[in-house]
Amino acid sequence: MKQCHVLIYNFTQWLCQTVASICHLIFFCCSGNKVHSASETRTVEVGFIDPNDKKKHNKIKTSKYSLLLFIPKNLSEQFRRIVNFYFLVVTLISFFIDSPVSPFTSVLPLSFVVLVTAVKQGFEDFLRHKEDKKVNNQIVEIVHKGVIKQVANSSIAPGTLVRVKRGKEVPADLVLLCSADPKGKCFVTTANLDGETNLKTLRVPPPIVGYTHDIIPQGMQIDIPNPIADLYTFYGRLNIPGQDTIILSPENLMLRGSRVKNTEWAIGCAVYTGKLNL
Structure with missing residues (x-):
């Protein structure tokens, strides 16, 4: 019986390693073009x-499960673990071989562990669903045709002018275009992003310093690259009709999750929304 357990354990390890290698290969093949796509602009x-x-466009989703797929997805994740998979195989085999120990002595502990884990993960995911809904339905201010309007956070799309008090x-990730500060400065904290509590100074591009929401030049365009996973790297171009192109840098970008401080209000154009946020 002991040799049988050793053989089962070795087979389980080999099977899990093989499946993991195949999944890694598939993931590598599917994501091999990410570097190329990050260099493109829009x-x-x-x-x-x-x-x-x-x-x-700006809807976020941090939850892992849906009500319909919770049971199959959760069980699949649990039995990917070598220990759980090993005991599952041992339990199944015990039903087909003669053993002095009842198979239910393996079924009951395994079922208890799986059930408790499922309940715990289900409750945690329920809390994530609630938080996602709260964030997505949060009321924000946007500027449309010179008028301030209130909309749900999730409805912000690239190009939307957003006012943050x-x-x-x-x-969302915004390119700063207006500020209540006469010099075009905006102070933010990024404690939620990188843990730093010091104020960071952002600046409105020089040609449009002093503009307000009702006199923002029409026809402006922003050229940006696809997002990359670096909070401190950003570049782009602001095209204003009849003026030279302005180069944008990280000091022109208000990151999602940062908080406006010491500035009455700031207006920015959404460039990265939802899953595309830096």
Whole structure:
């Protein structure tokens, strides 16, 4: 019986390693073009809102499970663990071989562990669903045709002009275009992103310093690259009709999750939303 357990354990280890290698190979093949795609650029039209676009561009989802797929997905994740998979194989084999020990002595502990883990992970995911809903339905201010409007956070799309007041959290990655500060400065904290509590100074691009939401130049466009996973790397170009192109840098970008401080309000154009946030 002991030799049988050793053989089962060795086979389980080999099977799990083989499956992991295959999954890693598939993931590598599918994601091999990410570096190339990150170098491409796209254009965002400042202030443009498509009235027919009902997509929730800025919707976030941190939850892992849906109600329909919770049981199969959770069981699949649990039995990917070598220990759980090993005891599952031993339990199944014990039903087909003569053993002095009842198979139910293996079934009951395994079932208890799986059930407790499923309940714990299900409750944690339920809390994530609640938090996602709260964030997505949060009311934010946008500027449309010179008028301040209130909309749900999830409806922010690339190109939307968003106004963030003092003490409020930035709802998407925004290129700073207006500030209540006469010199075009905006102070933010990024404690939620990198743990730093010191104020960071952001700046409005020089040619449009002093503009307000009702006199923002029409027809502006922002050229940006696809997002990369680096909070401190950003570049782009701001194209203003009749003026030279302006180079954008990290000091022109308000990151999602940062908080406006010591500035009455700031207005920025959403460039990265939802899953595309840096």
